[in-house]
Amino acid sequence: MSEQVRIPYVAREKELKDLYLPMVAPEDRPQTALELLGEMLKYKRSLKLYLDVCTHCGACAEQCHSYLGTKDPYNMPVARVDLVRRVYKQVFASGPSFLRTWDGAKAIDQETIDLWYKYFHQCNQCRRCAIFCPKGIDTAEVTIAMRELLAHLGMPSRFHAGIAKNMAKTGNNMGNPLPAVLDGIEFLEEELKEETGLDIPIPVDKEGAEVLFNPSSSDLYVNTDGFMAVAKIFYKAGVSWTLSSKITETANFGLFFHEPSMREHSRLLVQAGKELGVKRLVAGECGHGWRTWRMFTETINGPLPFPVVHLFEEVLGYLRDGRIKFDKSMNPEVVTYHDPCNYARAGDLINQPRELLSACVQNFVEMTPTKELSFCCGGGSGILMDEAMKIREALAQPKAECVRSTGAEILCAPCAICKAQLPDVLEHHKVDVTVKGLSDLMGRALIL
Amino acid sequence: MSSLFGWVIPYIVVLLFLGGMLLRIMSWLKIPVPFKLTVFPCPKTRAGAAADLVTESVGFKSLWRGGKGLWFMSWLFHISLAFILIGHFFGIGFLGQQFTWIGATSEQSLELSVLFGTYAGVALSLGLLLLAIRRITSPTMKFISSFADYLVLVLLIGIVGSGMYMRMFHGVTYEAVHDYLIGLITFHPVPLPDNMAFIFHFTLVQLLLLYFPYSKLLHSCGIFFSRWLIVRPHERQVIIK
Amino acid sequence: MADLNVNGVFIPLDEDGFLEDSDLWNEEVALALALTEDVEELTEEHWHLINYLRDYYAKFGVAPMIRKLCKETGFNLKKIYELFPGGPAKGACKVAGLMKPTGCV
Numbered sequence: 001m002s003e004q005v006r007i008p009y010v011a012r013e014k015e016l017k018d019l020y021l022p023m024v025a026p027e028d029r030p031q032t033a034l035e036l037l038g039e040m041l042k043y044k045r046s047l048k049l050y051l052d053v054c055t056h057c058g059a060c061a062e063q064c065h066s067y068l069g070t071k072d073p074y075n076m077p078v079a080r081v082d083l084v085r086r087v088y089k090q091v092f093a094s095g096p097s098f099l100r101t102w103d104g105a106k107a108i109d110q111e112t113i114d115l116w117y118k119y120f121h122q123c124n125q126c127r128r129c130a131i132f133c134p135k136g137i138d139t140a141e142v143t144i145a146m147r148e149l150l151a152h153l154g155m156p157s158r159f160h161a162g163i164a165k166n167m168a169k170t171g172n173n174m175g176n177p178l179p180a181v182l183d184g185i186e187f188l189e190e191e192l193k194e195e196t197g198l199d200i201p202i203p204v205d206k207e208g209a210e211v212l213f214n215p216s217s218s219d220l221y222v223n224t225d226g227f228m229a230v231a232k233i234f235y236k237a238g239v240s241w242t243l244s245s246k247i248t249e250t251a252n253f254g255l256f257f258h259e260p261s262m263r264e265h266s267r268l269l270v271q272a273g274k275e276l277g278v279k280r281l282v283a284g285e286c287g288h289g290w291r292t293w294r295m296f297t298e299t300i301n302g303p304l305p306f307p308v309v310h311l312f313e314e315v316l317g318y319l320r321d322g323r324i325k326f327d328k329s330m331n332p333e334v335v336t337y338h339d340p341c342n343y344a345r346a347g348d349l350i351n352q353p354r355e356l357l358s359a360c361v362q363n364f365v366e367m368t369p370t371k372e373l374s375f376c377c378g379g380g381s382g383i384l385m386d387e388a389m390k391i392r393e394a395l396a397q398p399k400a401e402c403v404r405s406t407g408a409e410i411l412c413a414p415c416a417i418c419k420a421q422l423p424d425v426l427e428h429h430k431v432d433v434t435v436k437g438l439s440d441l442m443g444r445a446l447i448l
Numbered sequence: 449m450s451s452l453f454g455w456v457i458p459y460i461v462v463l464l465f466l467g468g469m470l471l472r473i474m475s476w477l478k479i480p481v482p483f484k485l486t487v488f489p490c491p492k493t494r495a496g497a498a499a500d501l502v503t504e505s506v507g508f509k510s511l512w513r514g515g516k517g518l519w520f521m522s523w524l525f526h527i528s529l530a531f532i533l534i535g536h537f538f539g540i541g542f543l544g545q546q547f548t549w550i551g552a553t554s555e556q557s558l559e560l561s562v563l564f565g566t567y568a569g570v571a572l573s574l575g576l577l578l579l580a581i582r583r584i585t586s587p588t589m590k591f592i593s594s595f596a597d598y599l600v601l602v603l604l605i606g607i608v609g610s611g612m613y614m615r616m617f618h619g620v621t622y623e624a625v626h627d628y629l630i631g632l633i634t635f636h637p638v639p640l641p642d643n644m645a646f647i648f649h650f651t652l653v654q655l656l657l658l659y660f661p662y663s664k665l666l667h668s669c670g671i672f673f674s675r676w677l678i679v680r681p682h683e684r685q686v687i688i689k
Numbered sequence: 690m691a692d693l694n695v696n697g698v699f700i701p702l703d704e705d706g707f708l709e710d711s712d713l714w715n716e717e718v719a720l721a722l723a724l725t726e727d728v729e730e731l732t733e734e735h736w737h738l739i740n741y742l743r744d745y746y747a748k749f750g751v752a753p754m755i756r757k758l759c760k761e762t763g764f765n766l767k768k769i770y771e772l773f774p775g776g777p778a779k780g781a782c783k784v785a786g787l788m789k790p791t792g793c794v
Contacts (some may be wrong), residue, residue: 041479042479043479043480043482044481044482045476045477045479045480045481045673045677046481046485046674046677048475048476048479049476049673049677050674051675052472052476052595052670053664053666053671053674054664054667054668055597055664055667056589056592056593056594056664057511057522057759058510058518058586058589058592059510059514059515059518059520061588061592062514062515063514065641073588073591073592076591076592077522078592079591079592082592084679093662094468094472094475094661094662095661096662098661099596099659099663100662101595102594102595102596102599102666103594103595103596104594104595104596104665109641125486131486131487131510131676132511132513132514133510133512134504134508134510134511134522134555135667135670135671135675136487136510136671136673136674136675136677136678136679137674137789138485138487138677138678141485159791162791163791163792166791166792172792173749173791173793174790174791174792174793174794175751175791175792176749176751177749177751178752179748179749180749180753182749183749183753184753184754184757187754187756187760188756189756191756191760216793217792217793218792218793218794219792220754220757221792222739222754222778224754224755224756239590250794251792256686272757294484294486295483295485296483296484298484299482299483299484300482300483304631344488345487345488345774346487346488347488348489348490349491372487372489373486373513381659384793386705386779386789387468387704387705387788390661412707416793417793419791419793420794426555430455432764434782438587441590
């Protein structure tokens with residue numbers, strides 16, 4: 001990468017205040033960081049284990065798209081975690097100090113914290129290293145912990161903090177106030193009528209509906225085809241569904257840097273579902289939102305009052321029951337599938353989307369590597385900042401080569417982050433492909 | 449002096465090693481695991497997860513997925529190390545007579561014991577040397593290596609080298625080592641075998657044991673704890689039909 | 690980012706070149722912002738798009754969904770990229786003095 005690559009902007013006071021995060025003076029940061037790290041080591045076994053058991057074998061290096069794409073040695077997962085390990089060895093590890101020095105122990109300083117900021121914002125939390133590490137070290141765990149630590153040092157990225165603020169204010173990451181959301185929905189109903197000639201409703205706050213559908217707010221801004229497809233599928237399957245006016249967001253950015261925001265996000269959704277008396281919550285196309293439901297919510301929010309299912313599981317049920325049918329010939333292009341990291345490695349959604357794809361597209365080709373070995377799009381963990389575009393392009397390089405070699409015309413990438421990241425970066429890498437969600441393809445093929 | 453090195457220090461070393469390991473393992477176990485960390489696709493049952501740990505620790509499945517070169521070096525080293533540890537137990541414990549159980553004569557058994565020991569020793573040395581060369585020559589490995597990474601290699605090479613040397617050129621017999629170790633284990637110490645090569649080998653092993661709980665060698669235990677986090681079966685909180 | 694110099698008056702911009710304060714927008718400011726987006730002059734078509742964005746923003750406080758923008762201005766996405774190479778969100782919204790759309794976009 002070139003000498004001066006812009007890293008994500010750090011949040012300012014106004015964003016911090018909204019999230020009740022402290023401003024910490026630079027000279028106080030090392031001490032505060034040690035206190036925070038000490039606390040984390042007391043409640044995250046993974047963190048301590050990973051800092052103890054790495055043998056520096058380097059098996060992770062060649063498997064990390066971040067290192068492959070940037071060639072920056074600190075982006076090797078082992079080296080990234082070593083930035084924390086050296087402080088751990090200095091302060092928290094067991095054993096005589098000369099042994100810890102041999103292990104690379106180093107006192108924390110402001111520069112260390114700046115390196116943390118820089119390199120823990122170049123990890124997409126994709127978990128691919130965990131598949132190749134013989135000890136099963138999942139660098140995403142360390143990144144999640146360190147982003148949280150940075151947030152409490154008053155150093156979340158401005159982008160993440162701004163989005164969490166929007167979410168807290170409006171119930172969606174884009175910060176769209178309710179009248180704007182309702183205006184958009186009304187417009188989409190008209191569009192559906194115009195396109196199909198049918199009165200396909202997009203209900204909001206419909207009490208007693210069977211399903212509370214929770215889209216990503218970008219589905220109501222840019223990925224509207226996919227959102228309209230979902231409305232068509234519910235209509236055809238005869239399922240009573242609704243949106244909630246309180247929250248139209250499945251993309252839980254709290255996972256990336258702030259546990260309180262993560263908890264509040266899930267709480268709001270569960271509450272909305274309870275108030276409307278729905279039977280289940282269906283999560284839309286969003287990778288880490290899905291990961292949050294599958295892996296985090298139970299711990300942080302307590303038992304769920306109703307099941308949370310992914311849209312693909314829901315629609316697959318309709319398809320298997322014969323409640324909906326697809327006409328493959330509506331999708332004649334060559335289609336390949338990008339496994340969003342948080343579906344495949346962190347969400348157990350590998351075969352379901354493939355079953356749907358094989359039912360609704362004519363020419364499906366697998367990518368190499370694929371499924372749980374798939375490379376990240378480079379936008380994972382919310383690395384979608386405009387200012388970090390050079391980094392995003394570099395992070396996407398391995399994926400771009402995978403997509404290119406399929407020769408596909410359509411890249412199905414059913415995750416809001418992937419959909420935001422891939423078109424920009426693939427264009428940069430000169431890969432000529434159209435990025436679509438799986439809903440978009442299902443919508444085109446659905447026989448109404 | 450020789451009673452200090454032969455009788456006192458080994459007990460202290462073993463105590464420090466066992467105590468250290470116990471403390472390290474306890475230090476992990478007392479920390480909670482708040483979130484599910486399963487990496488999919490994952491085993492469906494606990495037995496499946498246990499099987500995954502076995503295939504990983506015997507076959508090095510994760511390394512096999514990546515570069516086969518590293519897999520080969522690492523697997524060769526660890527498997528021959530396992531053979532040698534088992535060989536130490538049987539060879540020294542039963543004076544090389546363990547193969548008489550499967551019908552060999554006493555001389556044949558001793559010969560086989562020595563032969564297998566030599567093969568395993570050569571394989572272990574080869575694995576270690578390859579790993580050392582890899583660490584020294586690759587710029588990326590250099591970047592991530594600390595002094596301790598080289599030190600462990602040097603210690604192990606010293607242990608293997610001195611072990612091979614004393615058996616092949618220095619006439620240390622199974623009997624002498626057997627008597628000494630049995631003496632230690634049964635708390636009826638006998639003098640250290642008067643053999644510099646053995647003393648060197650034995651001292652390096654004790655240094656390694658002392659270092660073990662505070663070094664990356666901890667991965668030998670830790671791997672089961674860290675892998676369990678990502679392979680344990682993950683039940684969905686709410687099961688849908 | 691440096692402030693925007695509009696006939697000697699300095700208007701504060703954020704790092705991405707968007708107006709810090711949307712209320713400071715006027716047609717002169719739009720012309721100056723357009724230059725930062727490699728748009729040399731604002732034609733009638735540009736103004737058609739800008740005015741729609743301004744109206745929607747005044748009513749709802751945000752940018753309209755892209756689909757609605759296309760439909761109601763009569764410009765398809767390709768046309769919008771021709772007018773504003775930065776696209777509807779980062780190009781047109783900037784020149785119209787709106788905030789930058791954020792989230793998974």
